[in-house]
Amino acid sequence: MAKNNRPEPGTPEFEIWLNNRAKNRAQEIFSKDIPEELSDVGMGIIAGPEKPEDLMPERTISEDIKIDKEQKKNKLKRVK
Numbered sequence: 598m599a600k601n602n603r604p605e606p607g608t609p610e611f612e613i614w615l616n617n618r619a620k621n622r623a624q625e626i627f628s629k630d631i632p633e634e635l636s637d638v639g640m641g642i643i644a645g646p647e648k649p650e651d652l653m654p655e656r657t658i659s660e661d662i663k664i665d666k667e668q669k670k671n672k673l674k675r676v677k
Contacts, residue, residue: 602614
């Protein structure tokens with residue numbers, strides 16, 4: 598067996614180990630309490646940015662273009 602008592606992939610032992618690991622991880626994730634400020638959202642796990650402004654594509658598109666232009670300029674060398 599490899600590190601962390603992980604059986605070789607493709608073996609029946611690996612499938613059992615993987616299923617047990619997935620069950621334990623799911624149990625750990627879904628047993629955590631939801632923070633009070635998110636309790637009105639409902640059940641489940643929430644993933645994403647902390648600030649809603651980070652979801653606005655209008656803002657990020659212009660910022661991405663600006664960053665791309667700056668990176669292109671940094672790659673160019675000045676020749677005199």
